[in-house]
Amino acid sequence: MFTGIIETLGTVTAVEPKGGNLDITIESILTQDLKIDQSVAHNGVCLTVVRLTDLTYTVTAIAETLKKTNLHSLKTNDSVNLERAMILGSRLDGHIVQGHVDQTGECIDVQEEDGSWVFSFKYDAANGNPTIEKGSITIDGTSLTVVNSGTNTFDVAIIPYTYEHTRFNTYKVGTIVNLEFDVIGKYVAKLMALK
CATH class of the missing domain: 2.40.30.20 (Elongation Factor Tu (Ef-tu); domain 3)
Incomplete structure (x- = not known):
């Protein structure tokens, strides 16, 4: 975990x-x-x-x-x-991440916004993995908050610290990334599909 x-x-x-x-x-x-x-x-x-x-x-x-x-x-x-791996009993600063990548996605846009960056990604929605506005997503292991959630696209806003201390400073249009969707969201989507 x-x-x-x-x-x-x-x-x-x-x-x-x-x-x-x-x-x-x-x-x-x-x-x-x-x-x-x-x-x-x-x-x-x-x-x-x-x-x-x-x-x-x-x-x-x-x-x-x-x-x-x-x-x-x-x-x-x-x-x-x-x-x-996290130590049980410590603060959970990000969100629950299993380390089990669901699928890959592709960077489709990078916008610098006066001290921060907005990265846009697309992915194959046929796998049934949902994103929601202000929900959690893991990109190459980095816990982030979704903005502008679409059917098969989403954006994330990146602060300077994250940009400097992760692989985000290497991403450009066409970069393929690992995506792990929020585990709670995946369970809810599966349960709703059973109805």
């Missing part, structure tokens, strides 16, 4: 195909605090630490994960949003 509050950025140092899977090695200031079998969210995808060195750690993304996320496109020197 995660909160969607990105702790730091990591840098991909190696990407190694292993059959249908992908071993991804990351250099990060978090490495010294990690242990084997620990869960870490990478661009919002919960992956297990399988190997550690002094400066890096390695995780494995299986074929199913690679199909549904943007992790298949990672290459050496790419930055990755990182968050360790």
Whole structure:
């Protein structure tokens, strides 16, 4: 379980195909605090630490994960949003994030607004994942509030801190991102469909 509050950025140092899977090695200031079998969210995808060195750690993304996320496109020197699992009893600064990406979306517009940014995204609505105005969305692991919710589009407003400390400063039109829709919203949508 995660909160969607990105702790730091990591840098991909190696990407190694292993059959249908992908071993991804990351250099990060978090490495010294990690242990084997620990869960870490990478661009919002919960992956297990399988190997550690002094400066890096390695995780494995299986074929199913690679199909549904943007992790298949990672290459050496790419930055990755990182968050360790939440500690029960701590403040929940973002929202409930499972680290289970629902689908990808595409950045379709970036507008700078005198000290903040508005990013617009589109996604395939056929998967039945809803957004609502002022609801929660997770983009590459970052917990955000939806504005201008449409059938298959939505916007998010980004403050300077988030822009500077996450991958948002690398996004441009055409960037593919991981989307995790609000878990409560998904349950409500499913229950309503059963009526």
